[in-house]
Amino acid sequence: MYDTQVIIVGAGPTGLTLGIELARRSIAFRLIDIAKAPAPGSRGKGIQPRTLEVFEDLGVISSILAAGTPYPRLRVHLGPLSLRLGSLGGRKQATERVPYPNLWLVPQYRTEEVLRHRLAQLGGQVEFGTALEQVSARERGVEVHLSSGELVTAEYLIGCDGGRSSVRKELGLALRGETLDTEAAFVADVNIEELDHTDWHVWPFAKGGSIGLCPLPEPSLFQMMSPRKPAEGIDLAIHRVSGCDVTQIVWSSMYRPAVRMVDHLRVGRIFLAGDAAHLHPPTGGQGLNTGVQDAYNLGWKLAHVLRGGPESLLDTYEAERLPVAAAVLGLSKQIYRTRSLKRGDATNQLRLHYRTSMLSSGKPFGRLHPGDRMPDIRLADGTRLFDAMRGTHATEFTTGDGTRILIRPDGYIASIGGQPVAGFAGEPTHRVNGSRTSLECS
Numbered sequence: 001m002y003d004t005q006v007i008i009v010g011a012g013p014t015g016l017t018l019g020i021e022l023a024r025r026s027i028a029f030r031l032i033d034i035a036k037a038p039a040p041g042s043r044g045k046g047i048q049p050r051t052l053e054v055f056e057d058l059g060v061i062s063s064i065l066a067a068g069t070p071y072p073r074l075r076v077h078l079g080p081l082s083l084r085l086g087s088l089g090g091r092k093q094a095t096e097r098v099p100y101p102n103l104w105l106v107p108q109y110r111t112e113e114v115l116r117h118r119l120a121q122l123g124g125q126v127e128f129g130t131a132l133e134q135v136s137a138r139e140r141g142v143e144v145h146l147s148s149g150e151l152v153t154a155e156y157l158i159g160c161d162g163g164r165s166s167v168r169k170e171l172g173l174a175l176r177g178e179t180l181d182t183e184a185a186f187v188a189d190v191n192i193e194e195l196d197h198t199d200w201h202v203w204p205f206a207k208g209g210s211i212g213l214c215p216l217p218e219p220s221l222f223q224m225m226s227p228r229k230p231a232e233g234i235d236l237a238i239h240r241v242s243g244c245d246v247t248q249i250v251w252s253s254m255y256r257p258a259v260r261m262v263d264h265l266r267v268g269r270i271f272l273a274g275d276a277a278h279l280h281p282p283t284g285g286q287g288l289n290t291g292v293q294d295a296y297n298l299g300w301k302l303a304h305v306l307r308g309g310p311e312s313l314l315d316t317y318e319a320e321r322l323p324v325a326a327a328v329l330g331l332s333k334q335i336y337r338t339r340s341l342k343r344g345d346a347t348n349q350l351r352l353h354y355r356t357s358m359l360s361s362g363k364p365f366g367r368l369h370p371g372d373r374m375p376d377i378r379l380a381d382g383t384r385l386f387d388a389m390r391g392t393h394a395t396e397f398t399t400g401d402g403t404r405i406l407i408r409p410d411g412y413i414a415s416i417g418g419q420p421v422a423g424f425a426g427e428p429t430h431r432v433n434g435s436r437t438s439l440e441c442s
């Protein structure tokens, strides 16, 4: 007997997503966080198009859209001149297959608030002020010492406890890679009432290092980023470049831009997800998004196995997510090194796929391969495929002439052509019909 089925350590975006995934499948879990209260700070503010699709499935898309804005245009200040450039987030029109084509700006504290609210709707909660202190593997399951003095047993433990992960250290896994700068970079949320709140202001040649001020979706609030903490003080550094006064410094932090990852995401019944497993520089806006999608990949598999499915399904988590983490880290590093402003298709995470996974079978259909993200399409009855896919089930899409596509609960194509799929047979499946033409256009 176990005290609970799963222990999730860390209630950042990764742990919260995993909590929602388990809660909506009625899996018993405890979600603990060492912090006494929710974390402040805008930090990871760029939500990528693929994550917006995940958020639609989790039932939080309207709240996330309401909490954010499109990415602002860049305004580069060079002495007396200022140059208005495009936006890092893109300005594409939504299409049938890509309903959320652009990067969406939401301060991380708001994203976490929305996810916590959804978790509460599903009956879950975060136990703040509770830290993992020690974990040991049992013959089946894990035993965990918490700072509350409790000794808790569970079938699985998931470390979503960020870059300094205690779970990772307990497992003895190293974060391999490199730090991209010898000095720590600076980030802060500041109120500046006098500064234009439309554009993302950048002073590339400010004394002591560039200064960026990105407007956040709250009046007068900006995220300040600089490669160094201004020696002369935040207020003075901002006043020097903009001529405006800072009315409040709401939050500030330092971080070391790094690209690092572990070489295993699983040790027995313990898994790592999010920053606990891979550390990104902020460039390209990938860290939070990759963590959310780790959790989205793992959640349905854990639930399936806990309901009696084959344990081997859990091996596909590392097999699928480790290459994704490596690819995304390579991209973030390249953007960091080249200071490239190009984004869009490379960073939107819509093309990430699991084509080589043991869960992917069958032949390509046009541009679609087993393992690809299933695009949204119009169904025979005029409704959207994404509406039919929303929820915890798998989906079988059939065209009039018989082509069958089986879509996993996380929206990736398991099989094309109706071949049996290893690993998650028996997962509840909704059946929908559409035309070959709509599929070919996708």
Ligand SMILES: Cc1cc2nc3c(=O)[nH]c(=O)nc-3n(C[C@H](O)[C@H](O)[C@H](O)COP(=O)(O)OP(=O)(O)OC[C@H]3O[C@@H](n4cnc5c(N)ncnc54)[C@H](O)[C@@H]3O)c2cc1C
Residues within 6 Å of the ligand: 009, 010, 011, 012, 013, 014, 015, 032, 033, 034, 035, 039, 043, 044, 045, 046, 047, 108, 130, 131, 132, 133, 160, 161, 162, 163, 164, 165, 166, 187, 255, 273, 274, 275, 276, 280, 281, 282, 284, 285, 286, 287, 288, 289, 290, 291
């Ligand atoms: C300046 C900046 C800008 C960024 N911009 C972007 C962006 O635009 N897009 C993007 O995708 N990402 C961005 N990121 C990265 C993003 O913030 C992180 O990738 C994201 O927070 C990772 O989420 P996580 O849930 O994995 O970990 P975290 O958010 O670090 O959460 C880990 C949680 O675990 C808890 N914890 C730690 N130890 C224990 C313990 N022993 N017991 C219990 N709980 C514990 C912590 O209190 C914390 O709440 C940015 C980061 C920075 C610093």
